[in-house]
Amino acid sequence: MFSLGVEEGDQWLWLPEPSHGYSVRGAYSVLTSKDLPLVDSAAEMIWHRQVPLKVSVFAWRLLRDRLPTKSNLIYRGVIPSEAGLCVYGCGVLESAQHLFLSCSYFALLWSLVRDWIGFVGVDTNVLSDHFVQFVHSTGGSKVSQSFLQLIWLLCAWVLWTERNNMCFNDSITPLPRILK
Template sequence: MLVGILILEGEPDRWLWVADSEGKYTVKSAYSVLQGEIPTDADFNYNNIWTTFATTSSNTFTWRALMDRIPCKLNLMRKNVINRIEEVTCPLCNEVEESTSHILFCCSKTWLVRACCYRWLGISTALPSEVMAHFSQHSGILSNKNQKQGLMTIWTAMAWSIWTCRNIVVFDGQGWDYERVFELAQLKSWNWIQAKSKEFTCSFYE
């Protein structure tokens, strides 16, 4: 239940307990978790998907990623769509099997996209590699509702852009350009937040 490490510049380090709305551990909340009165990590992440400013289709992609249901190569092999082990290799780095966690967070090619994102946001972070842990970490960074929604929207935009451009590499034979992927995610997140947040007044170029 303790969420992975995340470091915000100018903010003190802290652990977050996802079973409490303020991120604080209490014996009462721990007891409630053990009794099944408070949702598990999976339920917590699932419920937070739909609070972003992203489109329904993009939020649905996030849900599928959290449930490990996107058609990455490892999942296709599990369904016997791919039969040869050599066909499971990540199409971007060509180093390891392409799992959901790998393509979105661990791949040396997609990691550069997220590195750009964290520099843009002014965040220094140690990233968990598991999808739900990664999502949970972001859902608890900020307490302000609109800021929290904005940050989770950016998370969704990053994941969606990585997967979309990965498919362009696989099906259209185009090269991978992490800066172009990051710019796409920036544009998507800005468009989504600008369209749905009444408090959002920033220019795209700020």
């Protein structure tokens, strides 16, 4: 944080220790603290030792709406608003929520995966809630939850990869074929 004053010089403040200022030890203490209020259960689940780091970083960006979806590119002024429709052609602005949960093409993958695994579920409209609900949907053991965690991360990664294939290679893969 910074403060601007007319009678005093400008200064940067390190909020965890404003009197002592920033230190590597202080930053390490903040990062390793168990009392981080900003960490939710979905954010904790993206870091899995069996998931490649690039997939975890992707999921971290997805849950924070930091992927280069067309709506985010419009917001940043990279593309014009006319170019913001979903790559599948459903006529809706391409946001992360739309792409992963509402698109008539991409969102269908979650139903196919649930059918394959053998459980019934209702999808929520919030990505982090969808992730948590999917992982805990069977109410099973830690091993079962870990498996569902891997499945969700893999599906999200596959959906993003397929979206990019459509966007940059003009290639459409039928969803049942994606599951093979």
